[in-house]
Amino acid sequence: MPIIESTYKPPFWAKKSFVSTVFSGLARTVSGVLQTRERIELDDGDFIDVDWSYAESPSDKVIVLLHGLEGNAQRPYITGTAKLFNENGVDACAVNFRGCSGEPNRLFRSYHSGATEDLEAVIDYILKQDKYSDIYIKGISLGANMALKYAGEREQLPKALKGIVAVSSPCYLKGASDALMHIKNRHYAIRFLAHLKDKLKPKLEQFSQDISTADFNAIKTLVDFDDVYTSKAHGFKDALDYYEHASSLQYLSSIAIPTLIINSLNDSFLSAECYSVKEAKQNPNLYLEMPKYGGHVGFIDKGNIYYNERRALDFVNQL
Structure with missing residues (x-):
């Protein structure tokens, strides 16, 4: 499809990528979302916790919400979408990836950008x-890449799945990794790495045959983490092999249901390859919107309803 011209106009103070990204991640709050937790037992013996919130009246529509790296179903970028959709007659199923619901998962493996089996x-x-007769998916950052890969790598999708929205999607993981390792993103990378290592630390004793203290101490960067843990725990040779196989970019041409990607042009986490212009022009099901502003998941807008949340609702209402 032709590239969509964005109408997003942020407040003057939110035009800088750093400001919109940090404010949205650390300062934004969303109230009024009542979530009910349910545990899904997986075939491999592990589990995923999902947090449901419901429309006022019984609904046959649901949106599945996927968070980003080291996020969870209580992050404002998840609850903000859940609240807006609930208020507009759509239930929300907010997924906590393995180990992200406040309780460690049972296996050595956890979650990653390409874990579409989950x-x-x-x-x-x-x-x-x-x-539910109508199911939608909205993924944020890591969750966006997962949603796109899920839709593109399968020859047949459930008939009930009507559409996908992917926001701030690092669909080319090697490029996104390089961007995150850049000096301008050092503060983000340090924060992510600290969270990841804290979560990995308990596995040292529980799975000492799979990872040693020396391995753990060798992790100095996010790429090291993917080399030492993510790749080995999930069947990849190394970080580069993981980035190659888990990236959704290679699957975008195969997506066969309406899909909206919203990647801001000033997102410092994304590389040039993450703006999939060629793929959108060649696939009639793929809609690409590239607002000038928005940072990484920072589409601040009026009334504490973010632009990407309004666009997601408009998009599914048009399906």
């Missing part, structure tokens, strides 16, 4: 309830 397990669980 998204598939959630979708299958929802389908078995036989309640």
Whole structure:
């Protein structure tokens, strides 16, 4: 599809990428979302916790929400979308990836950008309830890449799955990794790495045959983390192999349901390859919107309803 011309106009104070990104990640709050937790037991013996919130009246529509790196279902970029959709007659199923619900997962593996088998397990669980005729997916950052990969790598998708929205999607993981390692993003990288290592530390004793203290101490950067843990725990040779196989960019041409990607041009986490202009022009199901502003998941707008949240609702209402 032709590239969509964005209408996003942020407040004057939110035009800088750093400001919009940090404010949205650390200062924004969303109230009024009542979530009910449910545990999905997985075939490999692990589990995923999902947090449901509901429309005022019974609904046959649900949006599945996928968070970003070291996020969870309580992050404002998740609850903000859940609240808006609930108020507009759509239930929300906010997924906590393995180990992200406040309780360590059971296995040595956890989650990663390309773990579409876990998204598939959630979708299958929802389908078995036989309640929803329309299912949508909205992924943020890491969750956006996962949603796009899920849609593009499968020859057949559930008939109930009507559309996908991907926000701030690092669809070319090697480029996004390089961008995050850049000096201008050093403060973000340090914060992410600290969270990841804190979560990995308990696994040293529980899975000492899989990772040693020396391995753990060798992790100095996010790429090191992916080399030492992410790749080895999830069946990849190394970080580069993980980035190559888990990136959604290679699957965008195969997406066969309406899909909206919103990547801001001043997102410091994304590389040039993450702006999939060629793929959008060649695939009639793919819509690419590239606002000038917005940072990384920082589409600040009026009334504490973010631009990407309004666009997601408009997009699914048009399907």
